[in-house]
Amino acid sequence: MKDTFKNDINIGLSANEKSLPSKYFYDKIGDALFVKIMNLPEYYLTKAEFDIFKNQTQDIIDTLKIAPDTYFELIELGAGDGTKTKELLKVLSHKNYAFEYLPIDISLNALEQLETRLSKELPKVKVTKKQGDYFEVLEGLKNSHHPKVVLFLGSNIGNLGDAEAKTFISNLSDALNKNDKVLLGIDLIKPEHIVLPAYNDKAGVTKAFNFNLLHRINSELEADFNLQQFSHTPEYSENTGIAKSFIVSDKNQNVTIGALNKTFQFKAGEKIHTETSRKYNDDVLGSILKNSDLSIVTKLLDSNKYFADYILEKR
Known part of the structure; x- marks a missing residue:
């Protein structure tokens, strides 16, 4: 399982448009956070x-x-x-x-x-x-x-x-x-006024849910993501019916993943796509x-x- 996780993270962060698979949101912490999300007034x-x-x-x-x-x-x-x-x-x-x-x-x-x-x-x-x-x-x-x-x-x-x-x-x-x-x-x-708050709740639980993926990469793959230097930014288009979640780099920075023996560069404003929620x-x-x-x-x-x-x- 760890090798698959490692390979998927490498592929996603090596792409021109960076992404992380949403299936890795779910571990013990992620499961608990999603239960909280399901009980949020916005969700x-x-x-x-x-x-x-x-x-x-x-x-x-x-x-x-x-x-x-x-x-x-x-x-x-x-x-x-x-x-x-x-x-x-x-x-x-x-x-x-x-x-x-x-x-x-x-x-x-x-x-x-x-x-x-x-x-x-x-x-x-x-x-x-x-x-x-x-x-x-x-x-x-x-x-x-x-x-x-x-x-x-x-x-x-x-x-x-x-x-x-x-x-x-x-x-x-x-x-x-x-x-x-x-x-x-x-x-x-x-x-949009109904959909977007479901992915951007006032309590910040959805942000924590997305950031838990960075926590997992840090702990399981020996990475050094500084979560204080990233933001959670969802988007929704009523015309297409597609909502997307992104983790966005707040500054130019490098992140090293020890398990991959590799360093990834992030530009200020660069997005990591974490999830699509099609309507x-x-x-x-x-x-x-x-x-x-x-x-x-x-x-x-x-x-x-x-x-x-x-x-x-x-x-």
Whole structure:
């Protein structure tokens, strides 16, 4: 894992337009910070999707066409703390549906905490956790021929560029069997005054979340990033529907990464791209799904119409 981390950091910081992979936000500290972000007043995404899972749970089950006596695998890509998913698990467990829950996440810490909580709160639910990048885990899905429902929530697909999202959807489609379902949570295109504060909260938690990646590089790769000499700067374009997060160098400076035996130069104002958060509408999602075998069955909206959970089916 460390070699992959080291190589990814080297590639990102060596590029003409520097970047750092957002998947490395998540360690024990990053997990805790993201839980704080989800509870911030500015961060509407989690609340909006929770609204759907809390108040339209039976609608989700009905639309997924889940039969109580037919065993299926409920697979969640990027499970995190599972707060929203528990609303679905509660109903499935209470009504004695035959299923196994397979949470997948890059953070072993998040998976272990989720497994511990579910064993106490929903002991009847069988949980099989899988650690890894969900791009890699998708390959393993092909080995199972049980009916599948794949959850990809939190607008995680929005962290991918459109070309990467198309590839991901195509790979996901290929890993599924006919009539398998996907519940895809996506953030909808909205005005800047709603979106931008979600990535630039007044308390500075999102800044700390981004800077935790620099902390990780310092501690795990023997680097000397001076966090006092960098800023956190998010951007959002309502026209494109794309939000981006950047760490920006406040001055001309050099940073040495001991594990790479390499020094990187930063100019004043130079950006390090850390995350993309694409927002969607029906047309954008349609273009992403165009060359896959997944088709839209319906969508469920939260009460403010900020967020949508789309139900997709493998043709």
